[in-house]
Amino acid sequence: MEGYPKTMLEFERQFSTEEACQEYLYQMRWPQGFVCPCCGHRKFWSSKIDRYRCSHCEYRASIKAGTIFQDSRIPLRVWFQAIWQVVSQKHGISALGLQRVLGLNRYETTWNILHRLRTAMVRPGRDRLIGPVQVDEIYIGGSHPGKRGRGATDKTLVLVAVEDRDGYPGRIRLHKVKDASGDSLIPAIKESVESAAEVRTDGWQGYNRLSRSGYSRTIIRETAEVGKNLLPLANRVTSLLKRWLLGTHQGKPSPSHLDYYLDEFVFRFNRRTSRSRGLLFYRLVEQAVNTAPVKDQDIRGGRD
Numbered sequence: 001m002e003g004y005p006k007t008m009l010e011f012e013r014q015f016s017t018e019e020a021c022q023e024y025l026y027q028m029r030w031p032q033g034f035v036c037p038c039c040g041h042r043k044f045w046s047s048k049i050d051r052y053r054c055s056h057c058e059y060r061a062s063i064k065a066g067t068i069f070q071d072s073r074i075p076l077r078v079w080f081q082a083i084w085q086v087v088s089q090k091h092g093i094s095a096l097g098l099q100r101v102l103g104l105n106r107y108e109t110t111w112n113i114l115h116r117l118r119t120a121m122v123r124p125g126r127d128r129l130i131g132p133v134q135v136d137e138i139y140i141g142g143s144h145p146g147k148r149g150r151g152a153t154d155k156t157l158v159l160v161a162v163e164d165r166d167g168y169p170g171r172i173r174l175h176k177v178k179d180a181s182g183d184s185l186i187p188a189i190k191e192s193v194e195s196a197a198e199v200r201t202d203g204w205q206g207y208n209r210l211s212r213s214g215y216s217r218t219i220i221r222e223t224a225e226v227g228k229n230l231l232p233l234a235n236r237v238t239s240l241l242k243r244w245l246l247g248t249h250q251g252k253p254s255p256s257h258l259d260y261y262l263d264e265f266v267f268r269f270n271r272r273t274s275r276s277r278g279l280l281f282y283r284l285v286e287q288a289v290n291t292a293p294v295k296d297q298d299i300r301g302g303r304d
């Protein structure tokens with residue numbers, strides 16, 4: 001692997017042509033050289049029409065097939081520029097902002113790119129958090145402060161899980177949950193936190209079944225009001241998340257799109273200490289290659 005660009009200038013130099021972008025994907029996909037997806041043969045013929053045609057079974061392999069770039073008519077150059085924009089700006093970029101930067105005519109195109117990239121941000125088979133982990137729930141969205149607790153209908157409840165590294169936040173997971181019952185919270189925790197880990201919570205009864213699920217639960221705050229009185233690390237993550245939603249995305253993503261924003265925030269947060277933005281670029285392209293294609297109709301909730 002020839003590595004990743006470290007600056008805007010390097011990025012532009014490295015990915016100035018469609019061929020250069022294809023070559024980069026080729027390296028990610030077949031780091032040990034071409035492997036036919038159909039028969040495993042390692043040699044291919046190349047022509048203008050079929051770049052990778054298996055010399056054994058004649059299968060027409062495509063560098064984009066099976067990745068989020070499959071069926072996309074957008075040139076890879078534009079995809080790469082979008083990825084660079086998304087990772088190189090500290091707080092990310094809105095669909096409208098990206099449309100302006102890339103000079104795309106249609107807002108829908110930009111929107112589709114961004115949502116596919118967000119899908120790629122959730123690393124397939126990613127690791128779960130390691131204990132001790134602080135877990136709490138927060139409310140996102142909603143137009144008025146209104147009632148708290150289970151009566152808050154226009155708000156979305158989100159489970160926040162943060163690795164507690166001697167009082168400093170490690171990696172995080174965010175998980176939309178239907179309500180604050182044990183039936184909603186415990187499965188979300190199982191998906192986010194390694195089994196048998198120590199989970200630190202408040203006194204909320206929704207967490208009572210944690211120990212039965214194999215976790216060791218420590219109550220570090222007795223109060224148990226849902227969505228309030230956050231544990232310190234969960235509190236810190238929550239305020240950053242809210243500020244980010246407000247700053248980059250004008251504060252009110254519709255509940256059906258919230259998953260995507262949460263995924264992007266987690267991607268950014270967990271890589272906040274990354275040495276360079278270029279490494280984030282590398283990671284996101286890598287994950288895009290390893291993420292199954294998304295169909296338009298599968299993008300939850302349709303357009304913004």
Ligand SMILES: [Zn+2]
Nearest residue numbers: 036039054057
């Ligand atoms: Zn073959």
